[in-house]
């Protein structure tokens with residue numbers, strides 16, 4: 001299966017992603033086999049509030065990248081609850097006319113596992129998609145919750161998408177989302193108020209510099225593709241920027257770090273769940289209630305009981 005995946009077989013890829021999502025025992029072996037073929041794709045995160053036109057924009061970007069012969073993978077992260085499970089917004093990515101293009105692969109994934117943040121399988125999926133020969137991977141998150149923040153850990157280049165009206169840009173400013181942008185995109189530039197939104201965003205972009213990179217603000221019209229090639233140009237420039245002075249390697253190290261942190265947190269959370277109602281947690285609780293233990297003592301008891309850990 002790994003050989004077929006490395007040759008770009010989409011069925012093997014789809015199956016591999018499913019193994020990763022289900023934490024199947026064959027997942028580790030598969031990831032080990034494909035590991036030497038990962039780490040080279042340019043990963044682009046696209047985030048912003050619902051309705052600003054992210055899906056439409058991702059479709060337009062894919063079209064533009066395909067016309068420059070890039071092989072494009074798209075991962076849409078859906079905010080589905082653990083109860084519905086499935087990826088509800090599978091049709092979010094607007095790719096009319098590209099459905100049968102072998103140079104394009106799309107997948108949507110539910111954030112079912114971890115506090116509404118990027119599911120752990122997202123990290124694996126990115127690796128699997130790049131091992132299958134896709135050089136550009138776009139990750140689209142629904143602009144709610146933690147995934148918005150986490151996308152920057154996974155992405156090399158993060159696009160924050162805004163649209164005119166409804167005080168959207170001001171809200172984004174308040175939420176601090178501006179901090180994660182490598183490029184600002186003002187979509188729906190065909191609508192009234194686009195100029196004002198752009199001016200607002202530009203004033204924010206000017207106020208801060210991210211090292212030597214000055215964050216561009218690009219107006220686009222995703223519905224008809226206007227100015228999307230300019231946006232692709234900024235993305236290529238950012239890729240070039242990352243290629244200098246060891247930034248690319250540092251970014252990958254950073255990604256390992258945050259993946260490790262996420263994995264540890266997921267394991268700890270699962271173990272804590274297992275402990276609920278156990279004699280250890282009951283003792284800690286009773287100790288607290290009776291005043292025999294302080295909160296720190298109780299924490300110590302619980303943490304100590306987590307070792308040795310079963311992975």
Ligand code: GDP
Pocket residue numbers: 048049050051052053054055056057092187188189190191220221222223224
């Ligand atoms: P998302 O929730 O951020 O993924 O937004 P969608 O891509 O689903 O788009 C939300 C709505 O905005 C849809 O009705 C789109 O047709 C519309 N839309 C997207 N891009 C543009 C644009 O550039 N101009 C205009 N006028 N409408 C747009």
